[in-house]
Amino acid sequence: MIRPSVLLFALLMTAPALYRLLVDQLDLLQVLIRFLIAVPIAAVLLAGVRFILAGYRKNPTDGTAVTPEPIDNPTPEKPA
Numbered sequence: 001m002i003r004p005s006v007l008l009f010a011l012l013m014t015a016p017a018l019y020r021l022l023v024d025q026l027d028l029l030q031v032l033i034r035f036l037i038a039v040p041i042a043a044v045l046l047a048g049v050r051f052i053l054a055g056y057r058k059n060p061t062d063g064t065a066v067t068p069e070p071i072d073n074p075t076p077e078k079p080a
Contacts, residue, residue, distance in 0.1 A: 002039070006046055010038040 011018075014035045020026040 002043070003046070006039065006043045009042040009046060010035060013038040013042060 014031065017026055017031045017034045021028060021031045
């Protein structure tokens, strides 16, 4: 399944070709071919960004578990 972010990035990469389509400098088939080429390139680039940013995520299993202890009400000492 292709992520929507990949399709959006591929659409942004082919924006100059879409503009040239609107001013009748390119054919629709050429624009579609450029978009189809841009999709796997965008997928690889965004996967690289996701891979790099994954190292900065905090893992909830890191560190030690701490149980809170009340400090307001200390237990009274028993007289001997």
